[in-house]
Amino acid sequence: TTTRTYNWVVEEGLGAPDGVVKNMLVVNGIYPGPTIEANEGDRIIVNVTNKIANATTIHWHGLYQRGTNYYDGTEAITQCGIPPGQSMVYNYTVENWVGSTWWHAHSGTQYTDGITGALIVHGKNESVPPYDEDLVIQMSDLYHDFSPALLNLYFTPGGIDGTPGNEPVPDGGTINGVGQYGSTNTSFFNATLQPNKTYRLRLINSGSFVAIQFSVDSHILTVIEADGTAVNPFDVASVSIALAQRYSVLLHTNNTVGAYWIRAALDTTAYTYDNPGATTEIYGVLRYGVDDSVLPDVSLLDNPPSLPSGSPGELDTADLAPAAAGPAPDPTFHLYFEFSMQYPGVANYLSHFLGFINSTSWEPLNGTSSLFSHIANATTDGSANFDGSQLITTLNEVQVMQVAIDNLDDGDHPFHLHGHKFWVMGSGAGRYQNQTLQNTNPMMRDTLVLPAYTWTVLRFVADNPGFWAFHCHIQWHMAAEARIPVPQQPLAQTAVISMQVLLIATTLACATSTFAA
Ligand code: C2O
Known part of the structure; x- marks a missing residue:
């Protein structure tokens, strides 16, 4: 090491x-x-x-x-x-x-x-196929305004566009830090590769709001990894990467030598109002066997070449299966919650559109408390509890957690669990009512979209003691939600997890020089 x-x-x-x-x-x-x-x-x-x-x-x-x-x-x-x-x-x-x-x-x-x-x-x-080189491709939506200003607008009573709760709509996006807005930028992220090699493109959606669909003109991509889980290789034409998710895809530089457009298309279906002038598809250049100044044909930008007939289409996440096959263990602990976005309707938060788990959102007590005072107030009887303002789940021994979530909101929420990967056991329209789960070789990852008005069941082994957030990764929601903390038990064999509700980070009473040690 x-x-x-x-x-x-x-x-x-x-x-x-x-x-x-x-x-x-x-x-x-x-x-x-x-x-x-x-x-x-x-x-x-x-x-x-x-x-x-x-x-x-x-x-x-x-x-x-x-x-x-x-x-x-x-x-x-x-x-x-x-x-x-x-x-x-x-x-x-x-x-x-x-x-x-x-x-x-x-x-x-x-x-x-x-x-x-x-x-x-x-x-x-x-457990991935061999490849020659790595290439990181980090993609993100992009806002021209500074995020605290956008957050203030999001939190104003009228909302950002007159409709409270509408998230700020991005102005554009970037591929490895480079984007194009109108005619203000004509540079592109460039990758000049060697012909006849296999590249592992490490695709990361590090954005704040929307999913991004990735493709490279005239090339098939082989998906081999998702969120750190090696998967059975699967050929696709494009991959939609939810916020905070990652995929590795193999790309073979065995097409005609030349330059090809990389495309990163922002998922505009999440946009709740019109942002005139916004760029919604970002381009990069991938080339091999030619000089590193060669650009693809610009006339292809609006007319992407089609792949030969019979080629695969966009990745369907239902096709993802871990390369290390096997069922998830049976659950020993069940947790159910409803996720929603609402107005709490209480002083100080009248205009805030906040994330809720069941009927609660976490907030610091009287503006003076930190996480640690919440922990002091928490009941720890091994089940989900409320200490007045938060959902607490405390586990005193290793458990196989099954978490069933109903997303009651009209938006999709990419949820991320810290410190663990979870098995994706099932999902569907409406509410969870003990529907049949799929447990032959369920996908395992750390970030998953909970679509609007759907149920989802996740399972994970809670064997990693600590405070672990479980939250929607949309930045506007991270600032409108809190993470529900759980105490770490001073016992061997202790596992704890945390569930997120509402974050109000600015009012914590952290001593200016203390850190956990
Ligand atoms: Cu990518 Cu709570 O984080």
């Missing part, structure tokens, strides 16, 4: 990813930020110095952080934010996790403004 040490400075600055100058928050002056590339078992040490005006944290999306829950980087859950002007060292090993993921700020909506980057973990025994 190797120790990999990084020194990161989080700063404010101006950037123009798609040609339009905007305020950004970035690590080491670049967007996307530095890539962490490691081997399974390596130690990662990241010294983060905070030079922005607000506290910040860095989260390593998907990693298990077994035994180092306090380095999970979730502000208000596993740590206080790193105060402005101060530093914190994250120090953890990457154990039992191999594949493609990303890191991002986990404080307010900061990652929307640019604090994100790729995190790639190589493993000796990963």
